[in-house]
Amino acid sequence: MNFHRKGLTNEELLHLYKQLLWPRLIEEKMLVLLRQGKISKWFSGIGQEAIAVGATMALETDEWIMPLHRNLGVFTARNMPLHKLFKQWQGSSDGYSKGRERSFHFGSREHHICGMISHLGPQLAIADGVALAAKLKKENKVSLAFTGDGGTSEGDFHEALNTAAVWDLPVIFLIENNGYGLSTPVQEQYRCASLADRAKGYGMESVIIDGNNVLTVYDTIKGVREYCIKNQKPYLIECLTFRMRGHEEASGTKYVPKELFEAWEVKDPIKNYEQWLVKEKLLTETEVSSIRADQKKTIEEELQKGFNSPPIVVSTDIELKDVYAPRVSAINHPATLDTTREIRLIDAIKEGLQQSMEQHPNLILMGQDIAEYGGAFKITEGFVQQFGKERVRNTPLCESAIVGAALGLSLEGFKSMMEMQFADFAAVGFNQIVNNLAKIYYRWGQNADVVIRMPTGGGVGAGPFHSQSNEAWFVHTPGLKVVYPSTPSDAKGLLIAAINDPNPVMYFEHKGLYRSISGPVPEVYYEIEIGKARQVQTGDDLSIITYGAGVHWAEDYAMENTHVSIDILDLRSLLPLDYDAIAASVKRTGKVLILHEDTLTGGIGGELGAWIAEHCFSWLDAPVMRCASLDTAVPFNLELEKNFLAKARLENSINKLLNW
Known part of the structure; x- marks a missing residue:
């Protein structure tokens, strides 16, 4: 040598x-x-x-x-x-x-x-x-x-x-x-x-x-x-x-x-x-x-x-507290004080992202085709011209590496948003999300200031690999936050809140709602608090607890069946859940239907049903029921897909619960 x-x-x-x-x-x-x-x-x-x-x-x-x-x-x-x-x-x-x-x-x-x-x-x-x-x-x-x-x-x-x-x-x-x-x-x-x-x-x-x-x-x-x-x-x-x-x-x-x-x-x-x-x-x-x-x-x-370490003192409160990095402050929703206009859900997401880029010079956007092309759904169209290619970055088809890079940016005080071109593709970045992003703060106090946007859901004939509802994969993982807006106002406010949050947030956005749903959205920069549900309407006969496209399915049914008094709760956040709002809805009606687009087995409806049975049993007048999509992959043919989706079984599920 x-x-x-x-x-x-x-x-x-x-x-x-x-x-x-x-x-x-x-x-x-x-x-x-x-x-x-x-x-x-x-x-x-x-x-x-x-x-x-x-x-x-x-x-x-x-x-x-x-x-x-x-x-x-x-x-x-x-x-x-x-x-x-x-x-x-x-x-x-x-x-x-x-x-x-x-x-x-x-x-x-x-x-x-x-x-x-x-x-x-x-x-x-x-x-x-x-x-x-x-x-x-x-x-x-x-x-x-x-x-x-x-x-x-x-x-x-x-x-x-x-x-x-x-x-x-x-x-x-x-x-x-x-x-x-x-x-x-x-x-x-x-x-x-x-x-x-x-x-x-x-x-x-x-x-x-x-x-x-x-x-x-x-x-x-x-x-x-x-x-x-x-x-x-x-x-x-x-x-x-x-x-x-x-x-x-x-x-x-x-x-x-x-x-x-x-x-x-x-x-x-x-x-x-x-x-x-x-x-x-x-x-x-x-x-x-x-x-x-x-x-x-x-x-x-x-x-x-x-060897002189004190004996470890086990505190469940501390263990749970250390799953997430603390939020320093939040911005209130000023909807009653601000000018609103009717815009589509996709435009609300774009506006929330754009205003966040203006608010945070250290926010970096990453994703396949998001720069000059504007992303698969054109949400970032024009962003390169406004913010430059350093901050709006096309990525190779390397989902795992880009999630890891987002975490690396966090180490140096940057915020990042990664767009999964489709929520389905998160599978190839799964390890980085659930084992690195989610656990790092609990493990050694380093936060992961990362938002992953997840275009999700069916109803557009996109087949098995572009239509999955995979939110339950991430709801199971401590350290992540999972949000799923159903309205343009919530889409903008929740995205801004997700970007301001120092923790990793999985932000689900339903592709089928992008251009089919419009609603009033404040012009200003505002937040919707993560972890708070939205009471869509109150009722006496039964509760439908849902999120995403399920909110609109429930609203459509309620408008067509005014003889039924339906309490509709939009969860908006799936992790953490608003248990107070859930309990209040159960107490109002005594009959609960949990509606989601995800497949039945392993969907979060099972978790919600178990929680309600454990904590709200004395208010129930019937078993908690679930209405979900079939336990198959999402079919391509539109007629097959209609049959697959939970909406096809919503009326029967409601009647079954009402007749209990």
Whole structure:
């Protein structure tokens, strides 16, 4: 192993040595504590320290890093105190995630480290968003995302690289190629000659380096960082290395040939660098022993602090409170004070988005074809001319990467709106939405200031993949908010409220209502509070609790059947729900029909019915009934689709309930 100092001072070389040694000694201690049962799990980076330490030391301290399981050197090189890291690993309430996360699944805004999720690949797209923020701010910064050789097979890897290349983002993608994805060797993971070759397909430069040589890693990252900033382009680095322990300690290493361990033992990153420093007379054997002894002593002192955590106090109220970042303030609905005009639902959405762009210079819009083309439904038509291409961004067909980029923008204080061209396509960004956006605030206090617009619903003959009502997927996920307006006034006010909310909001907009529904909408910038239902009309005979197109189906039935006194409640927000309004409606009539366009099984009608039965039973005069669409995919033929939709069964459902 050849070391080249390349202008580094003696002090810098020694500082790198101490930074390199520190995570190794910590890990050796952690492995002892693991055997003693004092920590529960450990992902070892022994043998790979030069990559994490060298890369981190080569960046500025305010440049974001997205590390993975075995990158302890990232955390220590950012000077995170060991006693607090130890509290984190123990699951203590005074760790970085209040006991809610394990090992390295946490982040710290103070240290510009973004916590990983177990799915690995989503980290890469977050780096895209952070780099986009730097580009928009005209700051000379990069972001750096780690992945392993196994992770390069994930779709998120390819989406993130493609997006970074298309948008010319200053991102460093760093592959730690240690030869194994858990137990699967690289020859069963990919067929390209090297992982660095994958960069060529994205028009990106790449390099393969010795990941066990800390000076090579440090110098390469320094140079690549300058390249990315100067050229405003991404770069891929493949670091060849080897892990000397199992994927995690429980998995062992029996699947690894003995000769591989022997070969890589000779390439130990710490031992080799240490020997070189001694050979260059920058260190003596006595000084090596002294440094090691000092660090071991510090480890013991830090662990004593770490063991002093108070017992965790379980508070359900705090747990529920920490699911969402708090709203600072809200804007009242000024409908009675303002001029209104009749506009269509689609125009109300456009106006709410346009006024939000004017209100928030840090709001970025992203989506397929939303720039010059104006989006599939023309909602953003003209926005490029008004706000520019930096803020109104066409995206590649990379739903997962764009959701991840939206989260990355949040790390740097931006707001973002992503348009799913159709709500159906959220399926390919599902992991980022439900595991990254939704959980990040609860996990380590970082909010995701993201709105995802979801053109949804049937009735237009669009078939199985452009007509689904998939709101129930997201209502099930704590940390998301889900809104679904049915009127132009609510569409504008709820969209503005969603953009002002610091939490991730899934904003459903029914395609069939875009141009078929008009109503009075205030001209000014206003909000409709998320979590508050709208009483459409009051009645005595039965309650219809609904949302979206179901509101109009219920209103149409009520107008045609004036002999029935119907109480209609428009939920507007599906997460959180307005339970007070639901209970009030049940109390007024004693008979409840829950109406939604989604299919019956697993639709939110089941959840609502269960809640009403549990909390409003004494007011019920009949079982809670549901009217929903058929449990099939959405058919293309219009006659088949009419039969599919819940509206086809609404009259029978009402009669059944009235006759109970």
